[in-house]
Amino acid sequence: xxxxxxxxxxxxxxxxxxxxxxxxxxxxxxxxxxxxxxxxxxxxxxxxxxxxxxxxxxxxxxxxxxxxxxxxxxxxxxxxxxxxxxxxxxxxxxxxxxxxxxxxxxxxxxxxxxxxxxxx
Amino acid sequence: xxxxxxxxxxxxxxxxxxxxxxxxxxxxxxxxxxxxxxxxxxxxxxxxxxxxxxxxxxxxxxxxxxxxxxxxxxxxxxxxxxxxxxxxxxxxxxxxxxxxxxxxxxxxxxxxxxxxxxxxxxxxxxxxxxxxxxxx
Numbered sequence: 001x002x003x004x005x006x007x008x009x010x011x012x013x014x015x016x017x018x019x020x021x022x023x024x025x026x027x028x029x030x031x032x033x034x035x036x037x038x039x040x041x042x043x044x045x046x047x048x049x050x051x052x053x054x055x056x057x058x059x060x061x062x063x064x065x066x067x068x069x070x071x072x073x074x075x076x077x078x079x080x081x082x083x084x085x086x087x088x089x090x091x092x093x094x095x096x097x098x099x100x101x102x103x104x105x106x107x108x109x110x111x112x113x114x115x116x117x118x119x120x
Numbered sequence: 121x122x123x124x125x126x127x128x129x130x131x132x133x134x135x136x137x138x139x140x141x142x143x144x145x146x147x148x149x150x151x152x153x154x155x156x157x158x159x160x161x162x163x164x165x166x167x168x169x170x171x172x173x174x175x176x177x178x179x180x181x182x183x184x185x186x187x188x189x190x191x192x193x194x195x196x197x198x199x200x201x202x203x204x205x206x207x208x209x210x211x212x213x214x215x216x217x218x219x220x221x222x223x224x225x226x227x228x229x230x231x232x233x234x235x236x237x238x239x240x241x242x243x244x245x246x247x248x249x250x251x252x253x254x255x256x
Contacts, residue, residue, distance in 0.1 A: 017197060017201065018197065020188070020189060020192055021192045021196075021197040021200075024189050024190075024192040024193040025192070025193070027193055028193065029193050029194040030189075030190045030193045030194070038186075042186070045189060051189070078208075082205075084201075085201065085202065085205075088197060088198070088201055089198050089201075091197075092196060092197045092198035092201075093198065096196070096197060096198075098196040098197065098198045098199075098248055099196075099248035100198045101244065103240055103241070103243065103244055104198055104199070104202070104240075104241050104244055106237075106240055107202055107236075107237040107238065107239075107240030107241035107242075107244075108198075108202050108237065108241065109237070110233045110234070110236050110237030110240065111202050111205045111233070111234050111237035111238065111241075112237075113230075113233050114205075114208070114229075114230045114231070114232070114233030114234030114235075114236075114237060115205070115208055115230065115234065116230070117226050117227065117229045117230030117233060118208050118209070118212055118226075118227050118230025118231060118234065119230070120224070120226045120227065120230075
């Protein structure tokens, strides 16, 4: 059960983040932060299918993480949830075509080890 | 928009994103703990939303969602994801200062590693790509 929840949490988080990034990139840069403009931006974003997929995946991620911490210690759940950094960075590079240079990879590796240490 | 403006805007939204996420999760956890066992039916979960701490938590998480979406509208996922990981450090420090939790040497090492990693990624350009593969 524990590993099923880890797999569900990691997969849904990756899907949620990648689709959110795709959806927001499709929407375009938000530049106007006046309340009316934010309202109309939210309206447009709410109709974006990629953002809808992302929101559903984020909900699955949230509830699966909640369930995971109810049956496993935080020192297990938090580092496991940080595994998402690896597939997300790979997808950012190969699917979203972001320029992930060596500095970013080293930074992400340091953060991953840091999350393992900080959760103990 | 000039590069310095993008960096400044990114830093501002990263701070809003991290603080609203950490505070939102803390408020939600506090509220759910006070409520005790909440049933699994949709009505039970809707009822929980009227608890003040749960309502504050949910409101802050809505702020987080908007800030995170705004960030991703101009910055790379491979930049936003690691930079907002500083939230782990903020959570550890808020546990120390607000709840009096001890920070072990192992956790201090984690704090140093995460901070170093976030600093490294934070020094890269927030937006490096477009969908058609052109580098900005």
